Amino acid sequence: MILILKFFEFDIMIEQVYVIYASLPVAVLMPILAQKYGGDIIFGSKIVVTTHLISLITIPIFVWLYTVI
Structure with a gap:
């Protein structure tokens, strides 16, 4: 998902919201x-x-991956 967000180059705030949302529990x-x-x-x-x-x-892993990629 992070790669897809980076590919489409959305606004950074939108990308961060999606990354956090994807890492939330059921x-x-x-x-x-x-x-x-x-x-x-x-x-x-x-x-x-x-x-x-x-x-x-x-959640911290996803946020870290987002900052690294």
Whole structure:
């Protein structure tokens, strides 16, 4: 995604917003939708927590890659 943004040469602020948005965790709405449609609520909650914890690493990495590329 970063390479595509660099290829099209968008405004720098737009590129930074897209890079941060791409590194954010999964939506918190997942367990609610799982409950509504009869899915596994516990698993959905674990995925949300896991992706939030992983995002503590991925957000700085994505921003660093954006500045390097």
